[in-house]
Amino acid sequence: MCKIIAIANQKGGVGKTTTAINLGIGLTNKGNRVLLVDLDPQGNATQGLGFDADCLDTTISTILRKIINKDYAFTHDFGILRHEEGLDLMPANIELSVLETEIISLFFGREKILKTYLDMIRTEYDYILIDCMPSLNLIAINALVAADEVIIPLHAQYYSVRGLEQLLQTISSVRSNGLNETLSIAGILYTCVNDRTTSFRDVQKILKDAYGANVKIYDNYIPRSVKAEEAPSYGKSIYEYDLSGKVSCAYGKFTDEFLTMHTGR
Numbered sequence: 732m733c734k735i736i737a738i739a740n741q742k743g744g745v746g747k748t749t750t751a752i753n754l755g756i757g758l759t760n761k762g763n764r765v766l767l768v769d770l771d772p773q774g775n776a777t778q779g780l781g782f783d784a785d786c787l788d789t790t791i792s793t794i795l796r797k798i799i800n801k802d803y804a805f806t807h808d809f810g811i812l813r814h815e816e817g818l819d820l821m822p823a824n825i826e827l828s829v830l831e832t833e834i835i836s837l838f839f840g841r842e843k844i845l846k847t848y849l850d851m852i853r854t855e856y857d858y859i860l861i862d863c864m865p866s867l868n869l870i871a872i873n874a875l876v877a878a879d880e881v882i883i884p885l886h887a888q889y890y891s892v893r894g895l896e897q898l899l900q901t902i903s904s905v906r907s908n909g910l911n912e913t914l915s916i917a918g919i920l921y922t923c924v925n926d927r928t929t930s931f932r933d934v935q936k937i938l939k940d941a942y943g944a945n946v947k948i949y950d951n952y953i954p955r956s957v958k959a960e961e962a963p964s965y966g967k968s969i970y971e972y973d974l975s976g977k978v979s980c981a982y983g984k985f986t987d988e989f990l991t992m993h994t995g996r
C-alpha cells in the first residue's frame with residue numbers, strides 16, 4: 732500500500748530537497764515505485780534532478796488548478812517526468828507561488844487540493860515523497876493534509892529547536908482540526924552534521940530529552956560533505972555522483988532504517 736511522506740520543515744536550507752531526492756532514489760534502488768512531488772516554487776527538486784523548471788509547460792500547479800476546476804479528465808501519468816535513475820517526478824516552478832495566492836480565496840476545500848490529486852494516483856506507487864517549501868503556508872498545509880507521515884530534516888543547531896516546536900504544533904493542529912487525524916511523524920533526521928563538534932552532541936541530547944519519548948529520532952544522520960552540495964548541479968543523486976562517499980553511505984543507511992520501520996524488514 733502506498734505511503735505518502737511529506738518532507739517538511741519551515742526553516743530554509745535544512746536538507747529537505749536533498750533528503751527527498753536521495754531517499755527517493757534510495758527507495759527506487761530497492762525496487763520501489765516512487766514519485767517525488769516538488770511542492771516548492773523554487774523548483775529545487777526539479778532542477779536537482781536535471782530538469783529546467785522554468786521551461787516546463789505542465790507542473791504541479793497545472794494539476795492543482797485542474798483539481799480546483801474539478802477537471803479530472805487527465806491520465807495518472809499526466810505531467811510526470813521520469814528521471815534516468817528510475818524516480819518519477821511531478822515538477823514545480825515559480826507558478827506555484829501564483830497558485831498559492833489564488834487558493835487562499837477559495838471558500839471550500841482549499842487545504843485538500845493536493846490530497847485529492849494524490850489519492851487519484853497513489854495506487855501507481857509504493858511511496859510518494861513531497862518536497863515541501865520552507866514555509867507553513869497553505870501549500871505546506873496541503874502537504875500535511877495529503878501525507879500519511881512527515882519526515883523532519885533538521886540541522887543540529889540551537890536555532891533549529893525553536894522552529895521544530897512550531898512545526899510540531901502545526902502538525903498537531905492539522906490532526907486536531909480534523910484535516911488529517913491520522914498524520915504521524917515518521918522521524919527527525921539530522922542533516923549537514925559535523926559530528927566532531929560538541930554542539931551536535933548537545934543538540935542531540937536536548938532533542939532526545941525534550942521529544943525522544945514521543946517522536947522518533949533516526950539513528951542514522953547525514954554528515955556534511957561538499958559532494959552533497961555538488962550533486963544537484965549534475966542532476967544526479969548522491970549514489971550516482973559519489974557512490975563511495977560518506978553522504979551516499981549515510982543516505983543508503985537512512986533508507987534502510989526508513990524501510991525497516993515501514994516494512995519490518
Ligand SMILES: Nc1ncnc2c1ncn2[C@@H]1O[C@H](COP(=O)(O)OP(=O)(O)OP(=O)(O)O)[C@@H](O)[C@H]1O
Nearest residue numbers: 743744745746747748749865923954955956959960
Ligand atoms: N549533507 C550535506 N552536506 C553538504 N551540503 C548539503 C548537505 N545536504 C544539503 N546540502 C546543501 O545545503 C543546501 C540546502 O540543502 P537543501 O536544498 O536540501 O535544503 P532545503 O531544506 O530543501 O532548502 P529550502 O528550504 O530552500 O527548500 C543546498 O545547497 C544543498 O546542496
Ligand SMILES: [Mg+2]
Nearest residue numbers: 747748771775
Ligand atoms: Mg528545498
